[in-house]
Amino acid sequence: MLATLEHQLERLAHAGHAALLTQTRQGIEKEGLRVTPDAQIAQSPHPRALGSALTHDFITTDYSEALLEFITPVHDTPTAALDFLTQLHAFTYSRLGDEQLWCASMPCEIPSEDSIPIAEYGSSNVGRLKHIYRQGLKYRYGKMMQTIAGIHYNFSLPDAFWPVWQQLEGDTGSLQAFRSAGYFRLIRNxxxxxxxxxxxxxxxPALSASFMAGRNHDLQQLNADTLFLPHATSLRMSDLGYSNKAQSALQICFNHLDSYANSLHHAIHTSHPDYEKIGVLVDGHYRQLNSNVLQIENEYYSDVRPKRVTESGEKPVHALMHRGVEYVEVRNTDINPLLPLGIDTSQALFLNAFLVTCLLGQADDLDKRECRLVAENQQRIVNRGREPGLLLHGRNGEQPRELLAEQILDKVARTAELLDDIEGTHRYRQAIDSQRTKVADPSLTPSAQVLAALRDSGLSHSEWVLTMSRKHRLNTLAELTSATDTQLQQAALESLAQQAELETTPAxxxxxxxxxxxAS
Known part of the structure; x- marks a missing residue:
């Protein structure tokens, strides 16, 4: 991959177009539970002061009525996206009353699934569809895993990049097809x-014991109310998190757009025996949208997705098939409870350099064997990532984690050097250097620091996260500007009016x- 990457970087620089790699477009989606002052999941409805969860552009809900989701617009720099995310946090804090915004991926203590309110979106047809879809998730997988929160990082290159790279590659096909193929190259790497x-x-690396109530597991007891694995990095991304046996048999292919879209299309039109048993309309109430392997495309979970903004009434898979890939959505990012936003500028800069490196790296497909090894590497990392002597699958068989990590960082560093040289900064190099320290010393990783902070505090997972949530709220509230406060107040009012119009329009x-x- 390194030779390929260097060749691509040199070609772009020689042609005078390397600056296009610094003109990335990024947006951030971040989830977070609303909790009561004593760290229980909120039972209150979505705050009206935040607007309509159905129609608001920036503040909505995910699975639960208590699971907020912030969505930034697309920005030209990671800093701008994070600044807007800060404003969304501050505005929301100012309207939450005595509730807190949970600052971790794994949820607060939840006594039972009955205490998890499913999100409501009103009486319009589209609002009912969104609610029933979530009912289907309850019947299929249970509510508990739907309370897990994460960060999605949306990334794209500027439109001007693609015809330049297409010409350098000597591709004579359609620009749309070339761009989609490029994003799938990124996804494969x-x-x-x-x-x-x-x-x-x-x-x-740890979670509330209530999350595993009644389930078999291999977690260890940190204290009476907290479970953990000593070398885990992201239990959110492990089999304890979002898992789906029916989906595991899908074998969605990430090599090319047509195979990916066809696989998804098949899944949303193929009935599944287990879901047939649930029923769709039972005693006058919808339990799910349909009995297919996937009710809709969003039900398919993956750590990265090809995406395109949809038009009104358009399904995501159809948008991809008709107009190609517009951006990629990175979905494997935990919320870091040690950071006010759960993510910071250094991490975003590293992600940008990493994703550009993936785009310009090796072009070969993933075969079934490599897919299996990729999955094995991920499971080893999420459960045992900081384990001394951990081996991972590389091109030359199993090799030490540190060796493989440094090889990847060397590639990302080449990209970072070019980006810094174009911008006249050292910020990308610094972002890579800060990650090298974590490879050399696993105790510097967020997962290790979270465990250390938990142990030092003597608190349960829920008590410690609540403490951090209060701290972040106090520090972030002061960031709210009067201009943004006015803007988001207006957006809230407009979204409520839009929902009311939907509900009064004949349908x-x-x-x-x-x-x-x-059927569409």
Missing amino acids: FRRYGWLLLYLFGAS PAFADFLADYI
């Missing part, structure tokens, strides 16, 4: 090397609406 991100940034019966949606 991300899957090869994404384990490194879990090692460097994983921040969920077909929901059964007809759902049938049309599924």
